Every structure is written in structure tokens, then in C-alpha cells.
Amino acid sequence: MTSAEVEKMVEGLLGAKSRLAATLPGYEARPAQTEMAGRILAATAQDGLLLIEAPTGTGKTLAYLLPLLSLGRKVIVSTATKALQDQIMEKDLALVRRATEREFTATALKGRANYLCLYRWKGFRHGGVAVPERERAWVARLENWARETGTGEKDELRDMPESLGLWQGVHAGGDFCLGRKCEDYQACFLNLARERARKVDLVVVNHHLFFADLAVKEGGFGEILPEYDALVFDEAHRIPDVATRFFAIEVSNYKLRDVTRDIRREFEEVGGGDDAVLAALVGMEEATFRLRNAFPFDDLRAAFTPEDLQGEAGQALYQVEWAVHGLRDALEPHRPRSVALANCGRRVEEMLDAVKTIRALDDPARVYWYETRNRGIFLSAAPLETGPILNGLLYPRIKTAVFTSATLTSGPGEQGFVFFMEQLGLMNSGVETCRLPPVFDYPNRTLLYLPRHLPDPVDVEYASAVVDELITLLTVSSGRALCLFTSFRMLELARTGLEGRIPYRLLTQGEAAKGALLDAFKKETSSVLLGVSSFWEGVDAPGETLSLVVVDRLPFASPGEPMVAARQRWLETNGRNAFRELSLPQAILTLKQGLGRLLRTSADRGVMVVLDRRLTGKWYGRFFLESLPAAPVTHDLEAVRRFFA
Known part of the structure; x- marks a missing residue:
């Protein structure tokens, strides 16, 4: 496919006179989205690998689905979570169908533990297994549902607790599967889902299922996923951790x-x-x-x-x-x-x-x-390394693969991709890289506040100083804040310090399910959400309700974490600098994820805050700042007051 052919096809898919434009009133082509689609078409024509950092607001789902499905490719899209799978299936595909002339079929395939195993269910019913009193009501619920369900997916039981022990004894987990020798094989819900996946043009999975499939292949057993022409890893920054888990x-x-x-x-x-x-x-x-x-x-x-x-x-x-x-x-x-x-x-x-x-x-x-x-x-x-495993099991099997996320780079220029490429064994693969420009107007709609008066994070006075600074900031912003912490200890200290001292509802990770906390945060505009780990990503709260993102300290991984410590030793043993090549780039990616919660639409505005003086006082602070969006920087609290005023 020549560059002229690529340009013509992109214009037909995403241009001002495209079917997409005709279906969306007031449609305006996004340069970043059209560039991404063009890059994907070019990579597809060459059966190549592509890494593409696509900032929030790019519209990357359309940018990869439209060209790949318009070419008639058999596509697998792997996302970070089941929630993203559902978003693609329930929201994005409706738009794709209206925007492409080629008819296509699609299905979502979830991990084994999401499906009821008929063989294990019958064994449970006939085996007289003791059920805790708190779960007995669910026996009858499952009995009725098992007779009526057409998919066997537990998501149909929306109110079923995640920790339900009863489900652990009846799901279709890989350890328990009897395969084709099972007497219920023909009626097996997981088998029926796989059959649907083999017949459709697009299969949407999550990373856990994809790498479970690779692990199965390594063990020499039957495949979970069908053959495919093109593979897209959305939220690709999560791949190294998921791959490490599944090959452990x-x-x-x-x-x-x-x-x-x-x-x-x-x-x-x-x-x-x-x-x-x-x-x-x-x-x-x-x-x-x-x-x-x-x-x-x-x-x-x-x-x-x-x-x-x-x-x-x-x-x-x-x-x-x-x-x-x-x-x-x-x-x-x-x-x-x-x-x-x-x-x-x-x-x-x-x-x-x-x-x-x-x-x-x-x-x-x-x-x-x-x-x-x-x-x-x-x-x-x-x-220690997943790259060699992926080079043996994954890359020889694929024609075209796209790795995309809002956070793939940990520095400026093409060198910014090196950390991610090394993790995935892509350094000598001929992979193409592309960093798309920011979509949102950070210079005019955001402010980055970096206070210099706080103690060093190792100082005994640091925690109390952070709480006092939070109270001041939350007063200035009228709540409407997401506060991110690098440890549960600091989270608890902040919660205790803030309770009764701010007039806004305080929502704290752990007091309810993540989804329930996010719903409450979006519903009550002035509320304040405190979180660690998983709340650094996956929080999508557009509008006024999220006008302030505060990070307590630079998110360096704990040196006591076994994987971190082992990789640091391995790098040092090989004469490399573990801080520059591991700790620093990983922390940069995490900080980008956290601060990236602020702007979710072009109408959003707000302030980003990092309460760690090392960002301006240490030599490595500039590497963080070079990787962040081009927001105006201030060290003056009065500038924050003026911004919100």
C-alpha cells in the first residue's frame, strides 16, 4: 500500500466527508487520530510491529478498528480490563459499524473463571459439598440461572460478590478442564464461546486471557484463542506485568x-x-x-x-x-x-x-x-525477563501487531520507547515507533503546582506537612479532587488527617468496591477521592468533579519488592545503571498515568500537583518534567488560587 493509498483510505474512514462524519453532527477530524490510522495501515501493509503512544483524547479505538476491519482482517484486540472490553463491545463498535462499509462480526471472549463449568456444577449439586450459611441463598440463584443462561458468563449475575466461594468451586478454570474428553464438552459454555470467536472477524479479550493462551501454548495444550491476522494491544503499558505473572x-x-x-x-x-x-x-x-x-x-x-x-x-x-x-x-x-x-x-x-x-x-x-x-x-x-519468552512464543506467530497506550514513553524522542521495548524484547525487531502529540490544550487548561516548601519525603515531618498542604489545596479547589498515594500507610495518614477538617465528602480506597467509589465520586461533584495503586489508572471522571489531581511523592517502586530488587541486581551485575534504566523510567510512566487522570475531554480544566520536592531539587527531576504534558509550572500557591478563581 503506497503512502497515497494510505492517505486516501484514511480520508475515507476519518475525513470530513467520511461515513463517520456523516453519522456524527459537528464532526471534526482529529489530526492525531488520522495519523494513528495511517500508521496502522502502513504497518499492516508491511506485516510489521508498531508502538504508538496515543494521548488521552486521540480516539485510538476508532483509529485501529476502522482501518483493520475495513481491510477485512481477522483481528484480536487485547485490553487491560474487562471494563474496557465492555466499552468496546457496548459503545465503540456501534460507531464503527456506522462508519465502515464492510460488514463484520464481533464477540468478546473472557477468561475461563468467568464461565460456569457444567461438569463441576453437576458435581457440586450431587456431591453434598458444605456451603457457608452466608452463601446458601446463592445456591438457588445459581440453580435457576444455570438452567436459563445461554452464555454461562458470571457477568450476567451483576450482584454476585467477587469473593463468592461457591463460584470458585464451579467455574471453568484451566486446572479443572477435562477438554474434549468431558461428557459436557458439546454444551460447554467456554467451548461455545470459543466457537463463536473462531467464526467472527473481531475478538475482544483482555491481557490476562491473551497471556493465559500463550502460557497454554508453551505447555503444549489446546489453544484458547483463534488464529488472527492482526493483533492490537490497547493499554499496552500493562503487558510486562501481566506477562511476568503468566510465565511464573x-x-x-x-x-x-x-x-x-x-x-x-x-x-x-x-x-x-x-x-x-x-x-x-x-x-x-x-x-x-x-x-x-x-x-x-x-x-x-x-x-x-x-x-x-x-x-x-x-x-x-x-x-x-x-x-x-x-x-x-x-x-x-x-x-x-x-x-x-x-x-x-x-x-x-x-x-x-x-x-x-x-x-x-x-x-x-x-x-x-x-x-x-x-x-x-x-x-x-x-x-526476570519476559522478552525472550515473547520472542519465542508470540512474535513468530503474528503478522501485524500494534502496541498502544497513553503512556509508553519515559523520555523525549525515540529513546523514550527504549524502556518499554526492552521489557518486551523488541529492541532488535525492526519495530516502528510513533509518539502522537497531545490532543488537549495543556498550556491553557492546566497548571502544574510543585511546592518547594515541603520537607523531603524521608523527613519525619513530611506526612503532617502533606496533610496540611492537602487541606489548603482542597479548600482552594472546593474539593473536586483525586489524591493519589504511593503507599497504604500514607493513604491512611491522609484519611485520618483530613477527616473532620474539610467540608467535603471523603471517599477512601478500601471502604467500598472501586466501581462504587468512582460512581459516588462522579455523582457528588465536591467529593474527594483517596487512592493508591489501581487508582493511578482506570479513573475516568470527566468534567468539574475532577479538577485537581494530587500525587504525594514520586512513585519509585519499593526496593524491597522482590522483582524490583532482582532486576536491579541483574542490571548492576551486567555493568548497567539500575536507577537510570529501571527505577527512573518506571516511575516516570507511573507518574504520567496518575496525572493523566485530570483531562479526559477537551472541555476539562484543572491543576496537577506533586508534593515531592525532589521533582525540582534533584538532578533526575528534569526527566520527569520532560515527559509530562506542557503545562505551565508554578511553585506559588497564589497561582493555584488565581487558576480556580
């Missing part, structure tokens, strides 16, 4: 418990006892209990080290290994008795391999850590 080896007390429960249930189903198996199951239950009790009950993540192996944790893991080994041997002669028992045998073998790998602690290409959450203990051996 993990052992948890939940996985140990689940396989023990399923074997016990299957033995009751096929009949006939075996003292060796029953004894092995008891051994598994005892080992699982000991493993959980060998680790702290606070929520934390820490490195799993040779020193840990010398203590109670190591002894507990050793007991788990022998218990799994014994269960494997005891179960072996019974595996031919049923498809389910054969599947349980496979799971036990995989678990034994995982326990041995983690207990060995001898792979220099992996990071070993443990994490405690509620009643769970998770031990993980994750890859």
Missing part, C-alpha cells in the same frame, strides 16, 4: 487444597476406596495447613531465600513436596478409572514439578518470592 511458576495453599478436594470428590463418584489414596489426601491436607502457618498472616510480599529454606517455611515446603509425591504415586493406578481422575493426576504432576522448582531456588533467570493475602500463601518463581 506458582504454588499456593489454594491450589493444593483444590486438587485435594477434587480427588476426594472424584473417588466418591467412581466408588471404591483405597487406603493409600485416602492416607495421601490426609497427608496433603496436613502439609497444606502447615505451609500456610509457616508464613506471616499479614498481607505482604517478600523474597523467598535460602535462609527461608532453613527455617519453618523450608520444612513446610519439604513436607508439601513429599505429600504431593506420595499422592502422585498413590493416585497413579486409579487415573484410568475416569477422565477427571486422569486430569487430577496431571495437575498433581505439574504441582510436584512446581514445588521442586521453587524449593531448589537455583534458576538465575527467575525471581523467587512469597506473597500472603488473607488466608492464602503464594510462592512464585517468575522470569
Whole structure:
């Protein structure tokens, strides 16, 4: 496709006389959107890879869907969350259908745990499994829904709690799937969803499902996703973390418990006892209990080290290994008795391999850590680098791939893409890069306030100074603020310090589900929302309700985080600067995400604040400032007052 042909096609899709223009009153072509569409068409013509940073307001969904679907390509779009999947399916596609002359079909495919497993549901109904009293009302709800549903998707049960233990025992998770040997295979909701995906032109998935599919391919089992011509990763900045998770080896007390429960249930189903198996199951239950009790009950993540192996944790893991080994041997002669028992045998073998790998602690290409959450203990051996894995499993399979997000670069020029490219193994791939200009008028509609009078973040007076500054800022802005923190400790200190001292409703992460908090924040204009981690992205609150974004400190990852510490050691060992090449670019990307919550439409205006004097007092502060939108900078609170006045 020549440049002239690309230009003509883009004009026909997004220009002033396009079908899109005819369907939208007052339509005006967006230069950034048309450039993005043109870049994608050019990459498609060359079967190439494209990284494209598209700031908020670009209209990137139309910029990639219109050209790819107009060419008649089989497309997979992978998004960061199910919420973005729903937005594409329920909102964006309606506009795409009106704007393109070519008819197309589309479906969303979600992760296994979102679908009811008919085989496990029947086993639950006939197995007399004890259900906590608080969940018993849901048994009847699920019974009626299972008879009526055409999709088996749990999202149809909109009021079902995320933590419902009952669902954990009946969903179609990969560990439990019997595949084509299952007696319910033809009616399987997950199988029917896959069949729909094979027949349509566009499949919308999320990153978790996409990388679960790659992990399945690595293991040599059946594929989840259909073959495709073009792949789009939307919100691509999330890919490195998701890929690391899915190529990790993990052992948890939940996985140990689940396989023990399923074997016990299957033995009751096929009949006939075996003292060796029953004894092995008891051994598994005892080992699982000991493993959980060998680790702290606070929520934390820490490195799993040779020193840990010398203590109670190591002894507990050793007991788990022998218990799994014994269960494997005891179960072996019974595996031919049923498809389910054969599947349980496979799971036990995989678990034994995982326990041995983690207990060995001898792979220099992996990071070993443990994490405690509620009643769970998770031990993980994750890859230090995902690039080599993706080079082996992903890139040889794809023709055209587009990686797009509002935050892919951590510096000016083409060098700004290096950090992201290294994470994904794209440094020598011939990938094209493009950074689109800001869509919104930051110079005239925003202000960046960087106070210099606050203590250094390591100072003991810092927390109280932040609270006092917040009270002043929130008074000036009349609330209407999103305050982002880098730790739960600081979040709690701010909540305690603000309560009763500001006349605005205070919404705090953790007091309700994220969706409920966001709904309340949007509904009550003067409210103030406090959040950490997940609230640095995914908050979309256009209009007056979000007129101030405050960040407490530069979001450097904790050096105590096992993955961060291991990657820093790896870089230093190879003669590289871990701060410049890892800590700094990652913090820049996170800060861009947080401050990017402010402007969501061209009519929005507001103030961005970073309460960290290092941004102006340290040598690396300029790298942050060079990466942020071109907002006027002030160190004077009076300028903030004038802006809001």
C-alpha cells in the first residue's frame, strides 16, 4: 500500500466527508487520530510491529478498528480490563459499524473463571459439598440461572460478590478442564464461546486471557484463542506485568487444597476406596495447613531465600513436596478409572514439578518470592525477563501487531520507547515507533503546582506537612479532587488527617468496591477521592468533579519488592545503571498515568500537583518534567488560587 493509498483510505474512514462524519453532527477530524490510522495501515501493509503512544483524547479505538476491519482482517484486540472490553463491545463498535462499509462480526471472549463449568456444577449439586450459611441463598440463584443462561458468563449475575466461594468451586478454570474428553464438552459454555470467536472477524479479550493462551501454548495444550491476522494491544503499558505473572511458576495453599478436594470428590463418584489414596489426601491436607502457618498472616510480599529454606517455611515446603509425591504415586493406578481422575493426576504432576522448582531456588533467570493475602500463601518463581519468552512464543506467530497506550514513553524522542521495548524484547525487531502529540490544550487548561516548601519525603515531618498542604489545596479547589498515594500507610495518614477538617465528602480506597467509589465520586461533584495503586489508572471522571489531581511523592517502586530488587541486581551485575534504566523510567510512566487522570475531554480544566520536592531539587527531576504534558509550572500557591478563581 503506497503512502497515497494510505492517505486516501484514511480520508475515507476519518475525513470530513467520511461515513463517520456523516453519522456524527459537528464532526471534526482529529489530526492525531488520522495519523494513528495511517500508521496502522502502513504497518499492516508491511506485516510489521508498531508502538504508538496515543494521548488521552486521540480516539485510538476508532483509529485501529476502522482501518483493520475495513481491510477485512481477522483481528484480536487485547485490553487491560474487562471494563474496557465492555466499552468496546457496548459503545465503540456501534460507531464503527456506522462508519465502515464492510460488514463484520464481533464477540468478546473472557477468561475461563468467568464461565460456569457444567461438569463441576453437576458435581457440586450431587456431591453434598458444605456451603457457608452466608452463601446458601446463592445456591438457588445459581440453580435457576444455570438452567436459563445461554452464555454461562458470571457477568450476567451483576450482584454476585467477587469473593463468592461457591463460584470458585464451579467455574471453568484451566486446572479443572477435562477438554474434549468431558461428557459436557458439546454444551460447554467456554467451548461455545470459543466457537463463536473462531467464526467472527473481531475478538475482544483482555491481557490476562491473551497471556493465559500463550502460557497454554508453551505447555503444549489446546489453544484458547483463534488464529488472527492482526493483533492490537490497547493499554499496552500493562503487558510486562501481566506477562511476568503468566510465565511464573506458582504454588499456593489454594491450589493444593483444590486438587485435594477434587480427588476426594472424584473417588466418591467412581466408588471404591483405597487406603493409600485416602492416607495421601490426609497427608496433603496436613502439609497444606502447615505451609500456610509457616508464613506471616499479614498481607505482604517478600523474597523467598535460602535462609527461608532453613527455617519453618523450608520444612513446610519439604513436607508439601513429599505429600504431593506420595499422592502422585498413590493416585497413579486409579487415573484410568475416569477422565477427571486422569486430569487430577496431571495437575498433581505439574504441582510436584512446581514445588521442586521453587524449593531448589537455583534458576538465575527467575525471581523467587512469597506473597500472603488473607488466608492464602503464594510462592512464585517468575522470569526476570519476559522478552525472550515473547520472542519465542508470540512474535513468530503474528503478522501485524500494534502496541498502544497513553503512556509508553519515559523520555523525549525515540529513546523514550527504549524502556518499554526492552521489557518486551523488541529492541532488535525492526519495530516502528510513533509518539502522537497531545490532543488537549495543556498550556491553557492546566497548571502544574510543585511546592518547594515541603520537607523531603524521608523527613519525619513530611506526612503532617502533606496533610496540611492537602487541606489548603482542597479548600482552594472546593474539593473536586483525586489524591493519589504511593503507599497504604500514607493513604491512611491522609484519611485520618483530613477527616473532620474539610467540608467535603471523603471517599477512601478500601471502604467500598472501586466501581462504587468512582460512581459516588462522579455523582457528588465536591467529593474527594483517596487512592493508591489501581487508582493511578482506570479513573475516568470527566468534567468539574475532577479538577485537581494530587500525587504525594514520586512513585519509585519499593526496593524491597522482590522483582524490583532482582532486576536491579541483574542490571548492576551486567555493568548497567539500575536507577537510570529501571527505577527512573518506571516511575516516570507511573507518574504520567496518575496525572493523566485530570483531562479526559477537551472541555476539562484543572491543576496537577506533586508534593515531592525532589521533582525540582534533584538532578533526575528534569526527566520527569520532560515527559509530562506542557503545562505551565508554578511553585506559588497564589497561582493555584488565581487558576480556580
